[in-house]
Amino acid sequence: LEPRCDVLVVGAGLTGLCTAVLLARAGRVPLVLEAKRAGSGTTGHSSAKVSLLQGSMLQRLRRHAGAETVAAYVEANRLGQHWLLGVLDARGVSYERRPAITYAVTAAGARAVATERAASLEAGLEVTPVPADALPFAVENGIALADQAQIDPLAGVEALTRELLDAGGRLVEGVRVNGVSMTAPWTVTTTAGEVIAEHVVLATQVPILDRTLHVARLTANRSYVLAYAADGKAVPTAMALSLDDPARSARTAHGLDGGVLLVGGNGHPVGRGSAAEHVRELDAWARETFEVGAPQWSWSAQDYRLTTQVPSIGPIPGTKGGLLVATGCDKWGMANAAAAGHILTGDITGNPPSFVPALRSGLPGVADVVDSAITIAGIGMSWVGARAALAVGGGRVGGGKVAGGNPQTPAHGKGHVEGGPVHPVGVATVDGKTCRVSAVCPHLGGILAWERRRDVVGLPFARFAIRGRWPSCRGSGDQRPDRPRRLPR
Numbered sequence: 001l002e003p004r005c006d007v008l009v010v011g012a013g014l015t016g017l018c019t020a021v022l023l024a025r026a027g028r029v030p031l032v033l034e035a036k037r038a039g040s041g042t043t044g045h046s047s048a049k050v051s052l053l054q055g056s057m058l059q060r061l062r063r064h065a066g067a068e069t070v071a072a073y074v075e076a077n078r079l080g081q082h083w084l085l086g087v088l089d090a091r092g093v094s095y096e097r098r099p100a101i102t103y104a105v106t107a108a109g110a111r112a113v114a115t116e117r118a119a120s121l122e123a124g125l126e127v128t129p130v131p132a133d134a135l136p137f138a139v140e141n142g143i144a145l146a147d148q149a150q151i152d153p154l155a156g157v158e159a160l161t162r163e164l165l166d167a168g169g170r171l172v173e174g175v176r177v178n179g180v181s182m183t184a185p186w187t188v189t190t191t192a193g194e195v196i197a198e199h200v201v202l203a204t205q206v207p208i209l210d211r212t213l214h215v216a217r218l219t220a221n222r223s224y225v226l227a228y229a230a231d232g233k234a235v236p237t238a239m240a241l242s243l244d245d246p247a248r249s250a251r252t253a254h255g256l257d258g259g260v261l262l263v264g265g266n267g268h269p270v271g272r273g274s275a276a277e278h279v280r281e282l283d284a285w286a287r288e289t290f291e292v293g294a295p296q297w298s299w300s301a302q303d304y305r306l307t308t309q310v311p312s313i314g315p316i317p318g319t320k321g322g323l324l325v326a327t328g329c330d331k332w333g334m335a336n337a338a339a340a341g342h343i344l345t346g347d348i349t350g351n352p353p354s355f356v357p358a359l360r361s362g363l364p365g366v367a368d369v370v371d372s373a374i375t376i377a378g379i380g381m382s383w384v385g386a387r388a389a390l391a392v393g394g395g396r397v398g399g400g401k402v403a404g405g406n407p408q409t410p411a412h413g414k415g416h417v418e419g420g421p422v423h424p425v426g427v428a429t430v431d432g433k434t435c436r437v438s439a440v441c442p443h444l445g446g447i448l449a450w451e452r453r454r455d456v457v458g459l460p461f462a463r464f465a466i467r468g469r470w471p472s473c474r475g476s477g478d479q480r481p482d483r484p485r486r487l488p489r
Contacts, residue, residue: 001172001192005031007348008188008197010177012038014153014333015326016203017160018084018341024167026349031197032169033190035176039157042205042333045301047225047251047264048153049239050081050334053100053127053145056112056243057309057332058119064309065361067122072358073310074123077332079353080339084156085149091159095151098251101130101240103142109244110141116243117143136234137289150239150251151334180209184322199348202325203340206304209316209323218328222302223267224279227253228292230261235290248285261290267331270302305330313340314347314360321347409434 007023009016012034020030034040052074061070088095104110120127120143130142164171172192180200181187188195202208206218230252241249248265263286266278279298286292306312306328316323324347326340343359346352410416415428426437 001175001190001195002031003194004196005029005170006197007031007199007201008033008186008195009201009203010188010208011041011203011205012157012161012171012173013041013043013203013205014039014156014160014337015205015329015340016201017157017164018080018338019201019203019326019344020169020171020341021087021160021163021167022341022345023348024164024169026345028348030164030169031195032164032171033175033177034171034173037173038161038171039154042301042303043153043157043337045225045299046153046333047249047262048151048156048334049100049148049241049249049251050084050095050151051100051145051148051239051332052077052081052125052335053102053120053143053148054332055102055241055247056116057330058123058125059112059115060309062119062122068358069310069361070119070123072355074125075355076339076343076353076359077335079342080335080337081149083342084335084338087163088151088156088159091162093152093155093159095149095155096252097147098150099134099238100145100148101134101142101236101238102144102243103130103135103139103240104243105137105139106244107140109242112243113141113143120145134238135236135240144238148239150253152253153334177208180323184320186322198322200323201344202323202327206327207316207325218304218306220270220302220304221267221331222270222275222300223264223331224275224282224298224300225262225264226279226283226286226295227255227297228261228263228286228290228295229255229257230259230292233261233290233292235259235261246281248282250290255296260296261286261292263290275300303331303333304328310359311336311340313343314356324348 006029007020009020009023009030009032012032016032016034017038020032023030054077058070058074061073085095102113102116104113117127125145127143127145130139130144134142134144161171175190175192177188177190179189184198186197186200188197188200206220235252236250237252239249239251241247242265246266248263250264251262253260253262263282266282268278283295286295304327309330311326311328311330313326314324315321316325324344326337326344329336329340342353343356346356410427410429412429412432415426415430417424417426424438424440426435428435
């Protein structure tokens, strides 16, 4: 790595890449560092609906922050949507224009749809009633917004990467950022050495630095996506999302062997409940509703919601604009990512978009403070409960049958935490190999638990693969990085 750079962007998901492209177009020379591969996190696992109709988002914003903030949020997302699709058009990347539908099949969901309709109309979105034949099942209530888009997220990542390199920016993969100095000039410690930057953008979905205090205001939620062969099936051509509990979503995509139906939903707080049960319920609903066969693929992803409901995009207080962050998109990161890129670029260049003051005007209220307290209390209880269970449970929690009579070797597909409350160890057997790793999260010291469906151990705030690599974690930790790979210009 070069010892100095203009702007260092941490994370090569959609937010980091959009920000870097816009900075490069503005005459800066951004360096993007990605611990794994570009788009390998939530971006690559997204169902990728580039839509201004976003479930119950606008009514929640309206309730927490007011009409002015809702209008600014819609304006920001409209800008982000237009810009992102413009990049895809310029790069010759295909995508589909589709109506977005928000619907409900329950009375409670129908009331939520009506509230979202009012908030949408107030913010200038031309939503209309859902046509009777838009979905292959009856609904209690529904609204539609025409001319939205569904994309292939990794095709978008590739287009943005080429755009960045052509504009003079740099992207280095396989390099993890482990820390940033407390004062300017910002010395960034990485697995490939130190870099000094004039500005640092944390585009890591959730900030890797505890000094941002986002840990007290963010909740992590995980959802699932199942992919089915769709040819010859009565599947919706729109992008559909329900406001029922549990929520369900559906969109089409192109597979290697024809059309694919992507069914998503069954979201829940990370680390709570059975992932396998959530997937079984979602699969049963998809088979009954669309008469599809067995899923061809399945995956999951998580995103974060702030107690204020408004995404946090901009400088970290006390850093004089040197450290910036973008987080809290709450599963609507496609248009929001490009919007964040415009906002962060404006902050760095001194020319922010006109809607920024209104978007940042909402301060946390009493309800938001209470939500933060509940979040922290829940995390604290999970720590205490896990350590207590190890102390009174004979030094072992979770798992099931053991292999070969050895009490410390789980059977295939099983895992548990053992070793007592002071130095707990996670043990699991997958694909014929038994792994032993520390069961302590490197971020804030929580005790992990085994999650069979995804072959990971997890918490309400972090998840790790069985060999110690993590799909999602707030800290930087001690993960062994992939081999560094610098993409040529």
